[in-house]
Every structure is written in structure tokens, then in C-alpha cells.
Amino acid sequence: MIMKKLLFFAVFLLAASVTYAGGYRISAQGQRALAMGHTGVAVVNSAELAFFNPAGLVYLENDLNISAGVTGVMSNVKWQNSNTGQFSETDNPIGTPFYFYASYRVTDFLSVGLSAYSPFGSVVEYPTDWAGSHLVNIIDLQAIYIQPLISIKISDYFSIGGGPIFATGGVNFNRNVNRTLTDEQGNRSNVEVDASNITNWGWSASWMFNPTENLRIGFNYRSEIILEAEDGEAVFSNVPDSALSPIQNGTVGFDASLPMPAEMSVGLSYEFCDKWLFAFDYNRAYWEAYKDLNIDFAPDDVPDSSNPRNYKNASTYRFGLQYEALDQLTLRAGYYLDESPVREGYFAPETPRNDSQGFTGGLSYQISKRFALDVSVTYLRFKEVDASYDYYMEDGTNVPFGGTYKSNAFLGGLGVTFNL
Amino acid sequence: MRKYIKYAAILALGLVACEPEFDESVEDDQVYSQGDASFENYVAVGNSLTAGYADNALYIQGQQNSFPNILAQQFKRVGGGDFTQPLMNDNLGGLLLNGSPISGNRLTLSLVNGMPAPTPIGGAPTTEITNTLSGSFNNMGVPGAKSYHLIAPGYGNAAGVAAGMANPYFARFRSSENVTVIEDAIAQNPTFFSLWIGNNDVLGYAAAGGAGVNQQGNLDPSTYGSTDITDVNVFASVYSQEVDALAASAGGGVLLNIPNVTSTPYFNTVPYNPLTPDLLGDQIPTLNATYGQLNQAFAFLGVPERAIQFSTTGASGVVIHDESIADLSVQLTQTLIGGGLDPQTATIYGAQYGQARQANANDFMVLTSSSVIGTVNMDRVAELMGAGVPEETAGQLSVNGVTYPMQDQYVLLPSEQEDVATATAAFNQIIEGMAAQKGLAFVDANSLLDRVATSGINYDGGTITSEFATGGAFSLDGIHLTPRGYAFMANQIINSINMTYNSTIPNVNIGDYSGGPAIGE
Numbered sequence: 001m002i003m004k005k006l007l008f009f010a011v012f013l014l015a016a017s018v019t020y021a022g023g024y025r026i027s028a029q030g031q032r033a034l035a036m037g038h039t040g041v042a043v044v045n046s047a048e049l050a051f052f053n054p055a056g057l058v059y060l061e062n063d064l065n066i067s068a069g070v071t072g073v074m075s076n077v078k079w080q081n082s083n084t085g086q087f088s089e090t091d092n093p094i095g096t097p098f099y100f101y102a103s104y105r106v107t108d109f110l111s112v113g114l115s116a117y118s119p120f121g122s123v124v125e126y127p128t129d130w131a132g133s134h135l136v137n138i139i140d141l142q143a144i145y146i147q148p149l150i151s152i153k154i155s156d157y158f159s160i161g162g163g164p165i166f167a168t169g170g171v172n173f174n175r176n177v178n179r180t181l182t183d184e185q186g187n188r189s190n191v192e193v194d195a196s197n198i199t200n201w202g203w204s205a206s207w208m209f210n211p212t213e214n215l216r217i218g219f220n221y222r223s224e225i226i227l228e229a230e231d232g233e234a235v236f237s238n239v240p241d242s243a244l245s246p247i248q249n250g251t252v253g254f255d256a257s258l259p260m261p262a263e264m265s266v267g268l269s270y271e272f273c274d275k276w277l278f279a280f281d282y283n284r285a286y287w288e289a290y291k292d293l294n295i296d297f298a299p300d301d302v303p304d305s306s307n308p309r310n311y312k313n314a315s316t317y318r319f320g321l322q323y324e325a326l327d328q329l330t331l332r333a334g335y336y337l338d339e340s341p342v343r344e345g346y347f348a349p350e351t352p353r354n355d356s357q358g359f360t361g362g363l364s365y366q367i368s369k370r371f372a373l374d375v376s377v378t379y380l381r382f383k384e385v386d387a388s389y390d391y392y393m394e395d396g397t398n399v400p401f402g403g404t405y406k407s408n409a410f411l412g413g414l415g416v417t418f419n420l
Numbered sequence: 421m422r423k424y425i426k427y428a429a430i431l432a433l434g435l436v437a438c439e440p441e442f443d444e445s446v447e448d449d450q451v452y453s454q455g456d457a458s459f460e461n462y463v464a465v466g467n468s469l470t471a472g473y474a475d476n477a478l479y480i481q482g483q484q485n486s487f488p489n490i491l492a493q494q495f496k497r498v499g500g501g502d503f504t505q506p507l508m509n510d511n512l513g514g515l516l517l518n519g520s521p522i523s524g525n526r527l528t529l530s531l532v533n534g535m536p537a538p539t540p541i542g543g544a545p546t547t548e549i550t551n552t553l554s555g556s557f558n559n560m561g562v563p564g565a566k567s568y569h570l571i572a573p574g575y576g577n578a579a580g581v582a583a584g585m586a587n588p589y590f591a592r593f594r595s596s597e598n599v600t601v602i603e604d605a606i607a608q609n610p611t612f613f614s615l616w617i618g619n620n621d622v623l624g625y626a627a628a629g630g631a632g633v634n635q636q637g638n639l640d641p642s643t644y645g646s647t648d649i650t651d652v653n654v655f656a657s658v659y660s661q662e663v664d665a666l667a668a669s670a671g672g673g674v675l676l677n678i679p680n681v682t683s684t685p686y687f688n689t690v691p692y693n694p695l696t697p698d699l700l701g702d703q704i705p706t707l708n709a710t711y712g713q714l715n716q717a718f719a720f721l722g723v724p725e726r727a728i729q730f731s732t733t734g735a736s737g738v739v740i741h742d743e744s745i746a747d748l749s750v751q752l753t754q755t756l757i758g759g760g761l762d763p764q765t766a767t768i769y770g771a772q773y774g775q776a777r778q779a780n781a782n783d784f785m786v787l788t789s790s791s792v793i794g795t796v797n798m799d800r801v802a803e804l805m806g807a808g809v810p811e812e813t814a815g816q817l818s819v820n821g822v823t824y825p826m827q828d829q830y831v832l833l834p835s836e837q838e839d840v841a842t843a844t845a846a847f848n849q850i851i852e853g854m855a856a857q858k859g860l861a862f863v864d865a866n867s868l869l870d871r872v873a874t875s876g877i878n879y880d881g882g883t884i885t886s887e888f889a890t891g892g893a894f895s896l897d898g899i900h901l902t903p904r905g906y907a908f909m910a911n912q913i914i915n916s917i918n919m920t921y922n923s924t925i926p927n928v929n930i931g932d933y934s935g936g937p938a939i940g941e
Contacts, residue, residue: 076440077440078439078440078442080442080445080447081929082444082446082451083926083927083929084926084927084928084929085446085452085497085925085926086446086929087445087446087447131932179881179931179932180903180904180932180933181936182934184528184541184940185481185511186480186481186484240939240940241941242528242530242531242939242941243530243531244529244530244531244536244939245939379438382440384442384443394881394931395882397880399880399881399931400880404442406441408439408440410438
């Protein structure tokens with residue numbers, strides 16, 4: 001009987017798809033949730049609720065709950081242009097988004113919590129001077145959110161939660177100055193902008209509703225946070241040593257801002273047949289905030305860099321399944337469909353994300369009464385797509401950069417859950 | 421439990437190994453076809469245009485953007501092999517012969533007195549031509565080579581360079597002192613070749629303002645000077661020998677014909693009438709008064725069309741020496757004396773203006789004249805002072821193009837243009853005929869560069885034209901192409917190859933190649 005169920009589970013797992021996300025959002029905020037397609041807004045399971053729905057923290061069985069983990073993200077992007085025969089692929093370092101969540105029950109109706117996680121980030125590294133190097137050679141951006149939380153039980157049926165967010169982030173972005181400028185030795189002229197320790201504040205708020213013993217409904221909203229880099233450093237190099245050069249070698253200051261968009265999640269979970277749990281989450285990411293990436297260089301004679309992005313709001317549909325196979329072993333699988341926020345003609349190689357499907361799986365193994373090990377694996381599949389970025393400007397003319405992109409990502413995550 | 425972990429591990433491994441793959445991968449040669457040709461070993465034969473010469477020099481960056489190198493990168497998509505080039509030692513471009521410089525560095529645009537001007541880039545060149553490179557080279561482009569040089573033994577013998585009997589570029593990479601360019605090319609057993617030769621057979625003459633000799637009728641090229649036009653029969657003979665030899669070795673090839681020199685900025689940039697009132701200032705009345713005497717004499721001698729006058733309101737043509745009109749030095753001297761001028765001055769005027777006239781729209785001033793027009797010709801000053809003319813007067817009579825007629829090498833006269841055009845057309849007929857006869861691909865470089873000059877060529881970032889320095893097609897020497905210009909030619913060659921050999925080699929995006937003037941100090 002158990003074998004049969006396992007088989008069913010395996011089939012579900014294979015049929016299911018991956019968990020990375022559109023834009024530079026990272027869906028790796030908890031191994032248990034990730035294993036279930038990154039669902040969790042209505043799942044009361046562990047301190048991972050601190051991210052997915054703080055309102056649910058108050059329904060956790062134990063007084064102290066801690067969940068922590070790290071995920072290795074291996075993403076690959078291949079690009080080719082069949083008009084010219086050019087091709088390239090990224091050599092991305094492994095990304096390592098992490099999370100730490102803790103909640104403590106103060107009284108029967110009040111829990112407090114603390115969370116730290118990395119909801120946004122992207123590392124894309126193309127070979128230097130590749131065909132799209134005038135748009136990007138390397139981008140490495142990361143934002144970390146730190147959040148004190150409160151969770152209040154209004155009744156057994158309804159709770160609310162939330163708290164302020166302190167965001168800190170940094171970005172390193174390297175590209176060539178344009179398609180053709182070189183120094184006297186033929187080295188491509190380059191600019192690297194770097195800004196770190198950019199901070200700002202935001203908030204999140206949520207509720208959870210439990211109409212029956214088996215059914216929960218959850219809602220969570222995380223506000224937009226705009227990271228404004230002021231007085232970052234931009235280094236121009238390999239520029240020809242001439243008064244006729246459009247720019248000169250050296251370091252200049254710059255201002256830029258990058259939005260971390262707001263996100264709304266709503267979903268449900270349903271327990272059935274004693275050992276099974278089904279979860280569904282709907283996410284809406286308000287990417288319209290990302291209009292353009294403008295780099296305003298401090299000296300007036302250095303031309304500013306205007307990069308329209310014009311993202312649109314995007315939805316993600318997530319499905320997860322959990323099966324308590326043995327006393328110590330819980331198996332999970334999930335699937336999600338992630339819509340890309342990138343509009344046609346705005347497909348820039350720095351975030352080459354079209355619609356994707358995530359296939360996830362994982363397990364928890366209860367090592368001791370207090371400790372459990374959480375494992376997740378995710379395969380994120382992007383369809384092959386012909387796309388272009390049409391808003392790169394050269395001498396007043398928009399010069400499209402296009403081709404065929406094919407990407408995927410593999411995530412392997414390890415976490416621990418501690419209850420007291 | 422252990423079992424499940426094992427399965428999870430297997431699953432994880434399967435996913436890690438799963439790199440994204442295209443349905444049809446460009447990299448894995450699933451998209452393009454070589455058709456009926458083989459590009460396994462491509463050898464390019466020709467002159468400076470094949471070598472990647474630009475900005476008045478051969479330098480590494482230019483070589484990397486040579487059209488054969490661009491072609492070879494595209495050939496790699498259809499089974500093409502590595503492509504080797506006899507790279508120079510630096511990005512300066514100057515040549516040394518036994519440690520002494522024999523040619524200058526490449527030109528870059530830099531600020532001279534606040535104005536952008538092509539000037540040789542600074543630095544000591546390091547390419548010593550007697551350091552012969554080892555190995556064979558797919559790019560057999562030899563800057564300066566004329567058609568008959570490719571089959572001339574000893575053309576790569578460094579000992580002959582100083583005397584002009586050999587070529588310094590070929591001396592760097594020939595396999596032996598007496599080998600010919602064609603022999604070294606064929607020794608590589610090419611499967612495919614390109615041949616673009618003949619340009620210098622007319623260009624040498626044209627670039628020197630027609631100062632050389634049209635050798636039509638002289639069948640012995642060993643007696644030709646570097647600025648002469650090659651005899652058509654000589655061209656036909658050596659060209660067919662070269663194509664025969666290459667085609668006997670390679671299964672396929674492409675021939676390119678010769679552009680009209682007049683499509684290049686070298687002949688189209690300096691106007692015939694650069695002398696504006698601004699430039700001449702308050703000298704105009706004096707000049708016109710002086711030329712007034714001469715103009716009366718010209719009228720008296722029945723050649724009023726030679727009258728020279730500077731406009732106070734518009735641009736005036738430079739004064740040029742036209743060797744194609746009758747030499748009236750003696751008559752002019754006599755007339756001036758008759759008009760009351762002292763004999764010494766009259767003799768100098770007679771000699772200086774006996775074949776002079778003002779340039780008109782039919783005359784092409786060569787690019788190098790721009791730095792000469794309006795400057796004092798010190799050689800002429802010395803000459804006049806030697807003849808007893810006071811220094812001040814000598815100086816006044818020696819302003820290039822204003823008082824001293826521009827010499828032959830700075831002006832391509834209509835009669836000389838005619839010689840160049842006739843020879844170019846004859847050579848091109850031979851080239852196209854040869855391509856048809858051998859079933860080789862053919863590229864009409866002549867009409868292509870004509871199109872660049874007349875209508876321009878659109879690309880994703882704008883239009884390339886033959887405008888000097890800014891047009892995008894021609895480098896700062898006004899004759900050789902920019903990387904973008906070479907990339908444009910490479911695309912045209914690819915199109916012709918695809919048509920002839922049923923291949924589907926992809927074009928390059930010419931916007932990825934630099935069309936801007938090289939800048940530097």
C-alpha cells in the first residue's frame with residue numbers, strides 16, 4: 001500500500017515542474033514550501049510561515065520554531081542568433097539564497113517572529129565581450145530582507161500578522177561601453193558600476209482563515225521597496241586615451257534605483273485522507289514598478305545610461321502536495337507556472353526570463369524529536385524563445401539585440417527545522 | 421529510507437546534467453550547410469585589402485578585422501578550420517628594416533590645434549621585417565602587391581626591400597627568399613580561396629595624382645614603377661596564371677574585382693575650391709592684382725580659360741599644375757616682358773604658370789593635399805632664393821595652391837581619371853570573365869563600393885557611407901576600409917558564395933564592427 005502511494009507520489013513529482021521566478025525574484029524561501037512548488041500562504045507547517053504568511057505563525061504547535069536553510073541555484077542560459085551564427089552561454093556561479101525564520105509563542109493568541117531572507121537576486125555571467133556585451137557582461141544583484149514579525153490570533157478561525165521590513169542590497173553590473181569602442185590595443189571599452197549596502201524600509205501584512213478543520217485560506221502582501229543607490233562607483237576602463245573619446249578612463253559617481261516589486265499571495269491548503277495535504281498559491285508580482293534602469297553618472301559630460309525595462313505585473317500559479325509516508329518521513333512534490341514580467345521587445349540578456357515551469361520535489365526527515373532535515377530539489381524549465389531587446393540606443397538609433405534563448409535552472413536546497 | 425535518498429540522488433544528478441539545448445544548435449552545426457564547396461582550409465590571396473590594412477598601416481587590430489578573418493569565422497559554422505594570419509608585432513603598424521623605420525605608424529584621429537585630424541599614433545614600432553615568421557598563413561594578403569607581384573620570385577626577399585625590389589610585408593612570412601606568393605598559397609593545399617588583386621595596378625597611379633606612367637603597351641612589368649598603370653595584357657596573363665594555379669588546388673573560390681578609385685574618400689574629400697575669403701583674408705586684392713597681369717597675358721595668348729581669380733564672396737579653386745595642357749612658359753615670359761615686367765620676374769612667372777590653371781569640379785584633389793594647400797613650399801622658396809629672388813618675394817610666390825600651383829601628385833586630372841577608369845574597366849572585364857570561365861563565385865566590389873559612395877548602405881545602427889572619417893566604411897587613409905567596411909565586404913562575399921555553391925553560410929552583423937574613426941594620441 002505504501003509502495004503504491006509512493007509510486008503515485010513519484011509520478012506526481014515527475015509530472016510536476018520548477019521553482020525559480022520571473023524577473024530577479026527568487027523562489028527559494030523555504031525547503032518545505034519549495035518542495036511543494038513554493039506554496040505556503042495557507043500551509044501551517046513550520047517557521048517558513050514567517051515568509052509565506054506571518055499570520056499563520058500563531059497556529060504552530062510548538063512555542064519555539066526555527067527554520068533555516070540555503071539553496072544552491074545553478075542556472076544556465078544559452079543564446080544564439082541564427083542570422084549571424086553567433087552563440088554564447090552563461091557561466092554563472094552558483095547562487096546561494098538563504099533563509100532564517102524564528103517564531104516564539106508569547107501567549108496563546110500572540111506569537112512574535114524574526115526573519116531574514118533573500119527574496120531578490122540574480123547572478124548572470126556571460127563570457128566577456130560576447131555578442132551582447134554592450135548590454136551586459138556580468139550582473140550580480142542581491143537584496144536581503146530582515147523583518148521583525150507579529151502574529152495575532154483573533155480566533156481559531158482567523159489570524160493576522162506582519163511587520164516592517166529592513167532591506168539591504170547591492171549590485172555589481174559590468175558591460176561594454178558600446179558595440180565597437182576599443183582602446184589602442186583593441187580591448188573593448190568597459191564600464192562597471194558597483195553599489196553596496198543600499199538600504200530602505202518596507203512592510204508586509206497577512207491574514208489566515210481556517211473555515212474547517214481541513215481547509216485553510218491565506219493572504220499575504222509584501223510592499224514594494226525601491227533600492228536607491230546614491231554615490232555608487234562606476235569605473236570606466238579600456239577607453240582610448242584621447243580627448244575625442246566620448247568618456248575617459250577612471251572612476252565616477254552615479255545614482256541609480258532598482259525596485260523590489262510588491263507581491264500579493266493568496267492561496268489555500270486542504271488536508272485529506274489523513275496523511276495528504278494539497279496546497280495552491282497564487283502570486284501577483286507588481287513588476288510595473290520596474291520602468292527603467294537609469295544610471296545617472298555624476299559628471300555632466302558623461303552620458304547617462306538609459307535602459308527602458310517597462311516590465312508588466314506577472315502572476316505565478318503554484319501547486320503542491322505533501323504525503324506523510326512514515327512517522328519520520330514526509331514527501332513533497334509540486335509544480336508551478338511562472339509568468340514572465342518581460343514584455344515583447346524588452347527581453348534583455350541580463351534577466352533572460354520568459355515564462356517558466358517549475359518542477360519540485362523534496363522530503364523532510366525527522367532526525368530527532370526536535371530536529372528535522374528538509375531537502376528540496378527543483379528543476380526550472382524555460383521554453384526556447386526567440387526574443388529581442390529593442391531599446392539599446394546607438395547614435396540616436398534603437399539597435400535591437402535579439403536571438404534565441406534557452407534557459408534552465410536547477411536548485412538543490414538543504415534546511416533544518418527545529419521545534420521546542 | 422536509504423533507498424529514497426538514493427533515488428533522490430539519481431534524480432538530482434539527472435537534473436544537473438540537463439543543460440539547456442536548442443532544437444537546432446548553431447554551435448553544433450545543425451543550422452547551416454556548406455553546399456558544394458569545402459571550407460576546411462581557406463586561403464586568402466591579395467593585397468592590403470586582404471591583409472586587413474587600415475589607417476595607413478597594417479596592425480594587429482586591423483588584421484583581426486580583415487575580411488578573410490571575418491569570413492573564416494563564419495566558415496567555421498560549415499566545417500571551416502582554423503585561420504592563421506601573419507600578425508604584426510604591435511598595434512602601431514610601423515615597419516623596421518634592420519632596426520630602422522621604413523614605414524610610419526597607423527593614423528588615429530586626434531586633436532591638432534583643437535581640430536580633429538588624422539595623425540600617426542605615438543610609439544616606437546616593433547615589427548622587424550627581417551624576423552621571418554615560421555609556419556604557413558591562411559591570410560596571404562600582401563599590402564602593396566600588384567597583380568604581377570604574386571608570381572614574382574624574390575618578392576619576399578628582405579635583401580631587396582631597400583631597393584624596392586621586394587615587399588617588406590611578404591618578407592616577414594614567406595617560406596623562402598625566392599618563393600612567390602602564389603606558391604606559398606598553393607603549398608597549403610587550400611580547399612577554398614579568395615583572390616582580390618589588381619587594385620594597386622591602378623591605385624598606385626591614381627593615389628599619386630597620376631604622377632606615374634600609364635604603361636599600356638609595355639609588356640615587361642619588371643620595368644614598371646610603383647605609381648604606373650599596368651598594361652592590360654600583362655594583367656590578363658598574370659591574373660589567369662594565378663587563378664589557374666589556385667583553382668587547380670582548391671575546389672572552390674571567389675574572385676573580387678577592382679573598385680573605382682573615385683568611390684573612395686581619398687579622391688572625394690578635399691574640395692577643388694577650399695580657398696574661402698576667410699582663409700585668404702586681406703590677401704585677395706593683392707593676389708587678384710598680381711594675377712590680373714597674368715590673366716591679361718593668358719587672354720593675349722588665346723587661353724583666357726586659364727585666368728586665375730579669387731572670389732571675395734565665395735570659395736575659389738586652388739591653382740594647379742596641369743601637365744595635360746600646352747606648356748606656354750616661353751610665350752608667357754615674352755608676353756609679360758612685353759607688358760613691361762622685368763625679365764627676371766617674368767621668367768619666374770612664365771615657368772611657374774606656363775601650365776597653370778585654377779582647379780574645377782572635374783579635378784580630384786587627393787586626400788594628402790589637404791595638409792599642403794595654403795602652406796609655404798619651402799623647397800620652392802629655396803629654389804627661388806637660389807635664383808636670386810629675395811626671401812620675402814620667394815615666400816610670397818611659394819604658397820601651395822595659391823601662388824605656387826599644386827604639383828602633379830596632388831591632383832588627379834580628368835585625363836588621368838580617364839586612364840584609371842579605362843584600365844579598371846579592362847581589368848574588371850578580365851576578372852569577371854575568369855570567374856565565369858572557372859565557375860567561381862564573383863563579387864562586384866566595384867559596384868558595391870559605388871553604392872556605398874552614392875546611396876550608402878543601411879545597417880542596424882544607421883547608414884555607412886564613403887564620407888571621410890565619419891562615413892563608417894573607410895579608414896583614416898581614405899582608401900582602405902574600416903572593420904565595418906570589411907565586414908560589409910565579407911557579407912557580400914558570403915552572399916556570392918552561397919549563391920554559387922548552394923551553401924547557407926550566415927552573414928555577420930556589420931553593426932558589431934567598428935566604423936568609427938580610430939582615436940588615440
